[in-house]
Amino acid sequence: xxxxxxxxxxxxxxxxxxxxxxxxxxxxxxxxxxxxxxxxxxxxxxxxxxxxxxxxxxxxxxxxxxxxxxxxxxxxxxxxxxxxxxxxxxxxxxxxxxxxxxxxxxxxxxxxxxxxxxxxxxxxxxxxxxxxxxxxxxxxxxxxxxxxxxxxxxxxxxxxxxxxxxxxxxxxxxxxxxxxxx
Ligand SMILES: O=P(O)(O)OC[C@H]1O[C@H](OP(=O)(O)OP(=O)(O)O)[C@H](O)[C@@H]1O
Ligand code: HPA
Ligand SMILES: [Mg+2]
Numbered sequence: 001x002x003x004x005x006x007x008x009x010x011x012x013x014x015x016x017x018x019x020x021x022x023x024x025x026x027x028x029x030x031x032x033x034x035x036x037x038x039x040x041x042x043x044x045x046x047x048x049x050x051x052x053x054x055x056x057x058x059x060x061x062x063x064x065x066x067x068x069x070x071x072x073x074x075x076x077x078x079x080x081x082x083x084x085x086x087x088x089x090x091x092x093x094x095x096x097x098x099x100x101x102x103x104x105x106x107x108x109x110x111x112x113x114x115x116x117x118x119x120x121x122x123x124x125x126x127x128x129x130x131x132x133x134x135x136x137x138x139x140x141x142x143x144x145x146x147x148x149x150x151x152x153x154x155x156x157x158x159x160x161x162x163x164x165x166x167x168x169x170x171x172x173x174x175x176x177x178x179x180x181x182x
Contacts, residue, residue, distance in 0.1 A: 003074065003163050008156060008173035012148055017130070017158060017172065018053070020147045024128060025057035027145060028098060031126060035096045037061045041088065043113060044068040045167070046102035049159035050130045054100055065090050067116075069109050074163035076154045076175070078105065080138070082112040097122045102160050103131040104143055111141040131155065131172065148172075 032038050040062050042051035055062055068086035071079050097117060104110050110127060117125055129143035135152045150172075156162050157169030166173075 003165075005178045006162075006175050007178065008166065008169070009176055010171050011150065011153070011155060011174050012172040014158075014170040017147070021050075021053050021130075022057055024145050024147060025054060025059075028054075028126070028128060029059055032060055032096055032098070032124075035060060037063055037096070039063045039065055039090065039092055039095050039097045040100060041092075041097060041117070042066045042100045043102070043109065044086065046160050047100050047130075049167070050102050051100045054128070063090065067113060069113055071109055076162070078108055080106065080108050082109050084116070088117075091120075092117060092125075093121045094123050097125045099125065099127040101127065101129040101143065102158070103133065103155070104129045104141065104146075105133045105136050106138040107141040108139055110143065111139045114141065130158070131160075 038060050040055055042048060044066050055064060065088050067088055069082050069084055071082045073079060101110050114127060127143040128145040130147040132146045132149050133152060134149060153174040155172050155174055156166035157172045159167050161167045162175055
């Protein structure tokens with residue numbers, strides 16, 4: 001289904017993202033320095049680029065796993081119903097876990113997934129989100145580490161989509177609907 005016409009305005013460059021991930025990885029390394037293995041869980045689909053860059057900066061023994069959660073469909077508004085489309089492949093009971101999320105907006109997705117994972121009894125569970133939109137929060141959740149706090153703008157790129165488009169942009173950009181400009 002075609003969306004309303006829009007342009008994308010760069011908000012965070014690829015270079016700035018890379019530098020921030022390097023710093024986040026150092027903090028995460030320090031928190032999990034004594035781990036025998038860190039299970040890094042990416043939330044599909046939006047986090048696929050972030051997790052790929054993050055694990056390559058993490059100097060720790062890691063296992064990579066994924067959960068697929070979806071709540072937006074083709075809209076810029078959350079349905080507030082988080083559907084789990086794919087569960088973890090491995091066990092996390094008694095393990096160290098890092099959840100990797102692209103963006104925390106209303107907070108429904110991260111809160112739901114953290115609840116599901118905590119119910120499996122991990123030893124330690126921490127979360128990292130590349131982006132945080134605190135002004136849009138509807139439920140009480142904050143990632144343990146955040147890359148960038150951003151204003152109330154619908155963003156795309158670096159794995160993040162609008163109606164499944166623009167995930168392949170190397171930077172984060174804000175969506176500007178053209179008729180809004182008139
Ligand atoms: O804090 P929230 O308001 O819940 O929004 C954040 C979530 O929404 C997006 O996922 P989406 O449902 O679009 O699925 P996708 O990752 O496959 O794009 C994004 O990737 C986050 O997972
Ligand atoms: O700003 C956003 N862009 C794309 N997907 C999203 N899901 C939550 N917030 C956003
Ligand atoms: Mg999406």
